[in-house]
Amino acid sequence: MTVYAKLTQLGISLPPVAVPAAAYVPFVRSGKLVFLSGHIAKQDGKPWVGQLGLTMATAEGKAAARAVAIDLIGTLHAAVGDLNQVVRIVKLMSLVNSTASFTEQHLVTNGASELLGEVFGAAGPHARSAFGVAQIPMGACVEIELIAEIL
Numbered sequence: 001m002t003v004y005a006k007l008t009q010l011g012i013s014l015p016p017v018a019v020p021a022a023a024y025v026p027f028v029r030s031g032k033l034v035f036l037s038g039h040i041a042k043q044d045g046k047p048w049v050g051q052l053g054l055t056m057a058t059a060e061g062k063a064a065a066r067a068v069a070i071d072l073i074g075t076l077h078a079a080v081g082d083l084n085q086v087v088r089i090v091k092l093m094s095l096v097n098s099t100a101s102f103t104e105q106h107l108v109t110n111g112a113s114e115l116l117g118e119v120f121g122a123a124g125p126h127a128r129s130a131f132g133v134a135q136i137p138m139g140a141c142v143e144i145e146l147i148a149e150i151l
Contacts, residue, residue: 014074040140053102065111
């Protein structure tokens with residue numbers, strides 16, 4: 001099954017690339033690697049604001065991370081032109097806006113990791129880091145960046 005058929009099966013339509021909110025570009029290609037800038041969680045087109053352990057529970061954070069993954073896939077499509085050219089999702093780095101006592105950043109980030117596994121199959125499993133941070137731009141609950149290898 002192609003990546004696009006899987007996206008259709010999951011009911012996912014790819015969003016356009018978001019306009020950067022500061023002095024950076026959405027992606028950079030270097031050799032066979034594509035580096036995607038951090039994408040914040042959005043809900044209804046606006047930053048998905050919240051802090052895990054204070055105003056949000058793990059399940060909602062996981063849903064937010066899944067939403068970020070959809071945006072990342074949209075940007076990856078724009079960067080590559082054909083998602084079937086993705087050889088491997090290499091790495092994710094996830095920042096979770098959380099209280100000092102919240103310790104489930106890894107479970108929040110699973111929302112993105114699990115979706116990437118579903119969409120890309122054997123090319124989806126990746127290395128990963130998940131950090132708890134005091135704040136993310138615009139008060140967003142999650143920000144994730146991605147590195148992919150392409151043909």
